[in-house]
Amino acid sequence: MAIFFCYVYIIVDSVIQLSGIATIYTAFFSQWEYMHWIMTGLLALMMIMVMLLVKPVRGPMFIPLLGIDWIGALLWAAFMMCFTFICVYGNYFDWWDSGEIRGAALLGIACLCINLWRASFLHHPYISFQAMKNRNVIRATAIYLVFFTLIATEHVFEHSYAANILGFDETNLIDLNWYVFARIIAGCAFTYFTFAIRKWRYKTMTAIAFGLAVIYLAYFYFVIDYGVEKEMLFVPLFIRGAGAVIISIVFLTSIVQSGLPFQVFPQALTINGFTGAVMGATFGPAVIGEILRRTMAKNADLLSANIVDFNPDLTHIPIARIYGMVQTQALVVSMKEIYG
Incomplete structure (x- = not known):
């Protein structure tokens, strides 16, 4: 394997x-629209290759889609969607100060608890305790x-x-x-x-x-x-x-x-x-993104204070340009700090 x-x-x-x-x-x-034609052509090529090169094999028995915990599948999908929503949009909605993030957290916790409760008595749960433990x-x-x-x-x-x-x-x-x-x-x-x-x-x-x-x-x-x-x-x-x-x-x-x-x-x-693909890919960026936001605000305040205190000759430069310079410098300093 x-x-x-x-x-x-x-x-x-x-x-x-x-x-x-x-x-x-x-x-x-x-033109970017041609990418649609390329994707359509590749999909058609894949279908043709399957039809020409793959031989159908009929097994000795027929296995229907019975006994699958469809409700558990939907609940696990809802839990992961809530987890992803919180990590991706938490910074945008200001985390727990927003009703959207609190609602997603409550819905995710409810789906997780129901899944764990159902796994305790179902004969074939979507994800069993044997796998989780x-x-x-x-x-x-x-x-x-x-x-x-x-x-x-x-x-x-x-x-x-x-x-x-x-x-x-x-x-x-x-x-x-x-x-x-x-x-x-x-x-x-x-x-x-x-x-x-x-x-x-x-x-x-x-x-x-x-x-x-x-x-x-x-x-x-x-x-x-x-x-x-x-x-x-x-x-x-x-x-x-x-x-x-x-x-x-x-x-x-x-x-x-x-x-x-x-x-x-x-x-x-x-x-x-x-x-790997859901929690690992969204939890880390959410943590680092929040650290960057706080670190960048701190460094921007320090750099702005230094400009005002030690560079009185910068008064002739437009404020928008000074603000852009401060933000760029704060971004680089913050990234360096977080990498360290």
């Missing part, structure tokens, strides 16, 4: 990066939340830094995806030869992934400035992406090898998808 997951992450993560590159360059060299599932959930919070600066800082501070246009921004694409290949290859083939330990692979995350944060802490060249961003983006791929493959494999029976195994994978 470790070998299989290496191939899976090469395909899935690579396609995510390449689709963004294809979209921007289609819009750059022609599995040691490897709990460990993977905790590691995902910690690790993806560490590298959440990817979603909060990097685009703003490259676009607003360095002045990159859309084509230069999307060129950074090639760096991420290279890290996917390197991270999967490294995991394949070490973890899948040579059977390196889980702790070793986890230490390597967290070490890469620390290098990524330290690199930006020492390098972030106003005049960074695009090529200088290759190292942090490469290292950050490789660490994320390693963590994902290693802990997905740990869930597979946790000894769960086949009936419970898909439930553990569902939890892995929730924690």
